Amino acid sequence: MLELKQLSKTYHTGDRALTDISFTVPAGQVVGLIGPSGAGKSTLIRCINRLVEPSGGSISLANTELTSLRGRALRKARRRIGMIFQEYALVERLTVMENVLSGRLGYVPVWRSFLRRFNGDDIALAFSLLEKVGLGEHHNKRADALSGGQRQRVGIARALEQNPELLLVDEPTASLDPKTSRQIMRLIQTVCRERNLPAIINIHDVMLAQQFSDRIIGLRAGEVVFDGKPEGLTDDVLTRIYGQEDWAQVRQDQSGTDTEKRSPAIDVAEGV
Amino acid sequence: MTQAQTQTGPTWQFRSGKQQLLRWAGWFWLVALTVFCWELMNRDTIWAFVADAPDQAADIGDRMFPPAWGYVNELWGPLWDTLNIATLGTIIGVVIAIPVAFLAASNTTPSRRFVRPVALLIIVTSRSINSLIWALLLVAIIGPGLLSGIVAIGLRSIGFVAKLLYEAIEEIDVRQVEAVRATGASGAQIIDYAVVPQILPAFWGISVFRWDINIRESTILGLVGAGGLGLQLQASLSTLAWNQVTMIFVVILITVVASEWVSARVRQAVL
Numbered sequence: 300m301l302e303l304k305q306l307s308k309t310y311h312t313g314d315r316a317l318t319d320i321s322f323t324v325p326a327g328q329v330v331g332l333i334g335p336s337g338a339g340k341s342t343l344i345r346c347i348n349r350l351v352e353p354s355g356g357s358i359s360l361a362n363t364e365l366t367s368l369r370g371r372a373l374r375k376a377r378r379r380i381g382m383i384f385q386e387y388a389l390v391e392r393l394t395v396m397e398n399v400l401s402g403r404l405g406y407v408p409v410w411r412s413f414l415r416r417f418n419g420d421d422i423a424l425a426f427s428l429l430e431k432v433g434l435g436e437h438h439n440k441r442a443d444a445l446s447g448g449q450r451q452r453v454g455i456a457r458a459l460e461q462n463p464e465l466l467l468v469d470e471p472t473a474s475l476d477p478k479t480s481r482q483i484m485r486l487i488q489t490v491c492r493e494r495n496l497p498a499i500i501n502i503h504d505v506m507l508a509q510q511f512s513d514r515i516i517g518l519r520a521g522e523v524v525f526d527g528k529p530e531g532l533t534d535d536v537l538t539r540i541y542g543q544e545d546w547a548q549v550r551q552d553q554s555g556t557d558t559e560k561r562s563p564a565i566d567v568a569e570g571v
Numbered sequence: 572m573t574q575a576q577t578q579t580g581p582t583w584q585f586r587s588g589k590q591q592l593l594r595w596a597g598w599f600w601l602v603a604l605t606v607f608c609w610e611l612m613n614r615d616t617i618w619a620f621v622a623d624a625p626d627q628a629a630d631i632g633d634r635m636f637p638p639a640w641g642y643v644n645e646l647w648g649p650l651w652d653t654l655n656i657a658t659l660g661t662i663i664g665v666v667i668a669i670p671v672a673f674l675a676a677s678n679t680t681p682s683r684r685f686v687r688p689v690a691l692l693i694i695v696t697s698r699s700i701n702s703l704i705w706a707l708l709l710v711a712i713i714g715p716g717l718l719s720g721i722v723a724i725g726l727r728s729i730g731f732v733a734k735l736l737y738e739a740i741e742e743i744d745v746r747q748v749e750a751v752r753a754t755g756a757s758g759a760q761i762i763d764y765a766v767v768p769q770i771l772p773a774f775w776g777i778s779v780f781r782w783d784i785n786i787r788e789s790t791i792l793g794l795v796g797a798g799g800l801g802l803q804l805q806a807s808l809s810t811l812a813w814n815q816v817t818m819i820f821v822v823i824l825i826t827v828v829a830s831e832w833v834s835a836r837v838r839q840a841v842l
Contacts, residue, residue: 378755405755
């Protein structure tokens, strides 16, 4: 269980990114974090695993207070939190297997990781995860040889290799096409269900957020302006989060593009 | 860029009046400097010698040909020395340059205020002294011979390799670093998994490029007594054996072409 209390972050430039964010994520809950660009979504999830230092408030993960940790203790806490990134953030020049195994770095002494001598269990887990995300045969390929969707699957496998208690997901579908985006979101949702794993998914696409999460938190200018069920995302709420827009029209456009993308056969026929 | 509203409509100028003036001043000084330098150069020139130049060149050229082909048999040893000076010197330089580069790169240095300036000072010192000057100093300190040459090449290479390498380290993709850090990896593991893979192609490219430069530089180190082909070159020059000098030039040319070919192939392979 993750608990945020009055979390705030002010960058040293004076920009106030987050103001008094408080919420609790119980085990197994998938939270969609939505909001306009610059609302503080990325900052929020990076404060949790301390890639960004919070300026105030507290974050506790299963009774471990994360904000005060230093050095070794912080690294031990990070092992418990898996993270999936925008544009995958795989180490491009390493193999798929090395990327997945890097999820175990927190558990392995430096010399072993340097020689790439991981435990048999870690390797077995990596193989089963690659199998699970559908990349069983690709383990020896270099990460930069994969397509966008495949890379994000490796990113998911890397996060799961940590055997995490919490999943932080930062714009997982930012550079993927609509169909692949859905597959990736479905995969994340499935693994969270299977492991009763809580997740915070920071996502631009409101429709995807609605479809694949149990709860939506809306952020605007660093403050929570909505927290509730996906069904509660009415046009009024969306206006509160994003500002004025013809939401009915947006929904219609969105579903329109999706059906086009889902039936490429039409395009092929036209080409002939 | 300036924009103004006039009666004939908006006008747009690429540069403002002040920028224009500054550019003119810049060009003016460049021309003035050129004239001044020309003046300086001509002051110490003895024109009689210059007028004589074609004859002199033809004379030396005449004595240089044909090259003393047989002399090549005396060059294999010095050539081998030259290659060894370049290769060992490069290895020494690269080995020392790696830690210096990590200490100098602003994203990996342990302390920007204290350690980084020291590392940068090492780089600047090494780079500002030509390897011939390093060799001159070292011949005086550790005596003539191959060792002086190797150390001279090594010292000169530290700055070159470290500078290019630390620039490569500073340009890495931080998201990959962030991703590895998020797994709970330690500092050494972050360098191993996120930094090194990103700079490896640059590292090999830089090292081989420096080796290629060092082959060229080590051919002349013998001029100051630091071993290799230069030693032979000096001997031939001082006895006015011009056809031997030509032979040495031919050997140097072939060596340099070969080393460039090798370095081009290696860089192609790693990129």
